[in-house]
Amino acid sequence: DTEVTQTPKHLVMGMTNKKSLKCEQHMGHRAMYWYKQKAKKPPELMFVYSYEKLSINESVPSRFSPECPNSSLLNLHLHALQPEDSALYLCASSQPKRGNTIYFGEGSWLTVV
Amino acid sequence: SQQGEEDPQALSIQEGENATMNCSYKTSINNLQWYRQNSGRGLVHLILIRSNEREKHSGRLRVTLDTSKKSSSLLITASRAADTASYFCATAGPGVTGANSKLTFGKGITLSVRP
Numbered sequence: 001d002t003e004v005t006q007t008p009k010h011l012v013m014g015m016t017n018k019k020s021l022k023c024e025q026h027m028g029h030r031a032m033y034w035y036k037q038k039a040k041k042p043p044e045l046m047f048v049y050s051y052e053k054l055s056i057n058e059s060v061p062s063r064f065s066p067e068c069p070n071s072s073l074l075n076l077h078l079h080a081l082q083p084e085d086s087a088l089y090l091c092a093s094s095q096p097k098r099g100n101t102i103y104f105g106e107g108s109w110l111t112v113v
Numbered sequence: 114s115q116q117g118e119e120d121p122q123a124l125s126i127q128e129g130e131n132a133t134m135n136c137s138y139k140t141s142i143n144n145l146q147w148y149r150q151n152s153g154r155g156l157v158h159l160i161l162i163r164s165n166e167r168e169k170h171s172g173r174l175r176v177t178l179d180t181s182k183k184s185s186s187l188l189i190t191a192s193r194a195a196d197t198a199s200y201f202c203a204t205a206g207p208g209v210t211g212a213n214s215k216l217t218f219g220k221g222i223t224l225s226v227r228p
Contacts (some may be wrong), residue, residue, distance in 0.1 A: 006155075042201055042218035043156065056215065090155060101146065102216055106155035 003027050004105035006091050012111045015081060021108045023074040023091030029103075031096040032074040034066060037088045037107070049074060050096045081112045118219050119202055125225040132189040134222045136202035137182075143205045145178055146216065147187050150199045159187070159200075192226045199223050 004025045013019045023032065031050050035043035048056035049068040063085075065077040074091055088109055094102040120135040136145070144163045148156040162169045162178045162185065169176050175188040189196055203216040 004155075042221055044218075045215055048215065088153075092156075101158050101161050103158060104148075104156040109153075 004091055004093055004103055006089075006105040006108050008108060009106065010109045010111075012113060013078065013081065014113055015083070017081075018077070018079045020078065021076040021089055021091075021110070023076075023105060024072055025091075025093040025103075025105075026072060027093060027103070028071075029093035029095055030071055031094045032068060033092040033094075033102065034064075034074070034076050035090040035092060035104075037090055039087075043090055047076075078110070081110075083112050086111045119200070119222040121222060122220065123223045123225075125227065126192055127227050128192060128194055130192055132192050132196070132224055132226070134187045134189075134200055134224070136185045136187070136219055138185075138202075138204050138219075139183065140204075142180075145176075145185050146203045146205070147174075147176060147185075148201045148203060148218075150201065150221075152198075156201070189224075192224075194226050194228045197224060197226045 007022045011019060033048050034046040036046050037043040045058050046060045047066045052068045052071060063080045067075040067077060088107045090104050090107045092102045092104045094100045118137050124132055126132050142164055144161055146161045147159040149159055150156050160169055160171050160174055160176050162176050164180055167178060173190045178185045185202060199221045201218050201221045203218045205216055
């Protein structure tokens, strides 16, 4: 069982919609991550937050907008997505120290129609 | 770009047999982690091995790391049908600091354990 909780588990949205994915962890971790995973592919890093500040943006299109309101929460705001953005979005957290284990949530399945 | 490359890409064994999966990587690392992913689910962390370690055990899992060959292996002993999943190795480079624990995943291995 994971201690990283993601909601919703499934989301279907139109290309003109605005929606958000949410992630919460109560392990006291100060680093949080968003990964994107297409079917039968490995996860790919999108964003890293460290102490609530954005530290890595892997050249993600601006239609994905991350937000870290506090040390326990991480959001991913979605706007004007394309069908090819349909994927499993995984949130993860860790202690912000090199070499620490990264713990993943169950993911949010996103379908863009 | 992917750092790790697992081998084989698919493995089918009988329950009770051992499963060995290999991972090779290209650049220097701080640590290597193995994850399991059941179909349509999130990633479950299995084990982390640091660059100064050669072998680690956790229950039925044994991981080895050979930094000279830039390779790692994951051995699952006495496999069970419940071990059926995709397995990924992931590496964190030595150059990252602080929270920049940027994991790069291999393509994954699909393990099927037949009852």
